[in-house]
Amino acid sequence: MSHPEHIITAGKPVIGDQLIGRQKEIGLINHYLDTGQSVVLIAPRRYGKTSLLLEILRQRQRAGNYTASVDFFAIASILALAAEITAQVLSNKKWTWSVYQLRTQLFELLKNMQFRQTVDQYDFILGFGNAQPDEWQLLSESLKLIDTFAGENNRNIVCGFDEFGDLEKLDGDKIVKLFRSIIQLQKNSAYLFAGSYESVMTRIFSSRSSPFLRFARIIHLGPVDxxxxxxxxxxxxxxxxxxxxxxxxxxxxxxxxxxxxxxxxxxxxxxxxxxxxxxxxxxxxxxxxxxxxxENDYLEKMWEAISANRQQKTVLLAIAEGTEALYSHLDRNRINVSRTLKQLSGSGLVITKPTPTLTDPLFRTWLRKRVLKM
Ligand SMILES: Nc1ncnc2c1ncn2[C@@H]1O[C@H](COP(=O)(O)OP(=O)(O)OP(=O)(O)O)[C@@H](O)[C@H]1O
Ligand SMILES: [Mg+2]
Missing domain, CATH: 1.10.8 (Helicase, Ruva Protein; domain 3)
Known part of the structure; x- marks a missing residue:
């Protein structure tokens, strides 16, 4: 693959010839999506989840699929989620009515012929204009729209749900159940979920009681080749x-x-x-x-969050210092190292194999310089 020789992107998602490596992952994800199988992408912060998700959607769109993409980080309510999904689905036909318009300018919109025809077909959309909309109803209808809209236009659709773990801040369990009950029956749709290694993602997709278990294939993203x-x-x-x-x-x-x-x-x-x-x-x-x-602010915040937990703080510092220190800490401070390591790897901060290592190399350096004064 060729890349433009002078562009470095650090921060914004990268797609197309800016995206380095990931050919294996892209092939695997496309393979699953081709067979209608949904996929979950889990990786530590800043490993390129969003980039990969957007690249896949770009490729699917080029191949003639419909696509929809929702970033749960930016979604503040069930109603907003429903509206975003609806708007994303309709935009596949270049029908771009914003959520804001649906909520506040429904009357004007109805003068538009194309809009009137659309709501004739999908009349739940009018519900967005209600003073007191039934948000769960709208969410459920918008999820159904994904599949029916694609089917009626003889397409398959791929939906990318980024930062999916953030649905926890809405009404996590109820949404997960609703999603699963609707999308498991869909024939024209496949989903690509992405999220950081927070325990939420792991719980949503792989805990034994999870409604999503066996519904989606989990792919753990490593570093780039x-x-x-x-x-x-x-x-x-x-x-x-x-x-x-x-x-x-x-x-x-x-x-x-x-x-x-x-x-x-x-x-x-x-x-x-x-x-x-x-x-x-x-x-x-x-x-x-x-x-x-x-990166000092980012690293400091990460440290603040982790150092509230004494055991995690101690073990993390021991790993940053070098593994040998781990066991002497264990002796001195009565710390359950294996349980704490499990927590740290569950939150994506540490990989345990072959030896415990921080997934964020800069955080390791920061801990050594600023905290351990090495
Ligand atoms: N495949 C890649 N090739 C080159 N650079 C990449 C690749 N993936 C990620 N990056 C770099 O990492 C940065 C972050 O990527 P991205 O936003 O996709 O990660 P993320 O895992 O979604 O991050 P966050 O946890 O903040 O949501 C990009 O701006 C880019 O600099
Ligand atoms: Mg991201």
Missing amino acids: KDEFRIFINGVFGHNQVQQGESLTDEILTYTGGHPYYTQLLAQQAIFMQSTNKSKPIPFERVLDEVLSL
């Missing part, structure tokens, strides 16, 4: 005249292990620093220091 990243970063460094670019690329990838966001961020920072100091190669350590301070 280092060799593919190497080719890309070397290309960008070459284009931007980064001195001793290839060895800097190697240092970056050794450090990140292919963590997509940090690889891009370090590369971007290196290019920036080289552009302001053209005379000398930029040492990796200096790039890392800059990135550490750029």
Whole structure:
């Protein structure tokens, strides 16, 4: 695959030729979706879930499928969720009536011929204009619309539900049951759920009592293939005249292990620093220091959240320090290491195999420098 040689994206989702690697995952996901099987994408923060989800939707759309995409992070109520789903489904025919219009300008909209025909067919849509709408009814109808709309237009539809774990903040259990009861019978629809490794995602999809169990295939996303990243970063460094670019690329990838966001961020920072100091190669350590301070707020918040739990805090620090320290902590502080490790890996902060490691390399460095003062 070829990539534009000079673009680094760190922060916004990447699709198309900006998306590095992931060919295996894309192939597997498409295979499942082709057979109508839904898929769940779980990964730690910033591993590229949204990018992969958007790329799949882009590919499916090109292949003639209908698509719908909803980011649960941005959804504040059941009503908003219902309206967003409806709007997304209808937009496959370029019918773009915003939720705002449905709620406040229904009367004007009804003067529009196409809109009138649409609500003749799907009259639940008028419910959005009610002063006191029945939001559960609308949610249920909007979920049914996904499949009927696709079927009536002789299409299959793929729905991407990003940050799906966030439905917890609405009415998690009830929504999960409603979703499952409606979408399990659908013939023209397949779903791609994505979310961070919060226990919610794991609970929704793999706990023994979950209504979603065996309904969707779970894919755990790892880092991006280092060799593919190497080719890309070397290309960008070459284009931007980064001195001793290839060895800097190697240092970056050794450090990140292919963590997509940090690889891009370090590369971007290196290019920036080289552009302001053209005379000398930029040492990796200096790039890392800059990135550490750029990300300080994010890392500090993560630390605040975790350090409220004494056992997790202790074990996390032991891992950041080096595994040997783990067992002496266990002895000294009566900490249930294996249970705590399970919690930490359940929330995506740590992978336990082959040895316990933080999934966020920058967080590890931050803990070593700022907390452990190593
Ligand atoms: N396959 C990839 N190739 C290149 N860069 C990537 C890839 N995946 C992710 N990235 C980098 O990581 C950043 C974050 O990606 P994305 O938003 O898709 O991750 P996420 O897992 O959805 O993050 P969050 O947990 O914040 O929702 C992107 O801006 C990009 O810099
Ligand atoms: Mg995301």
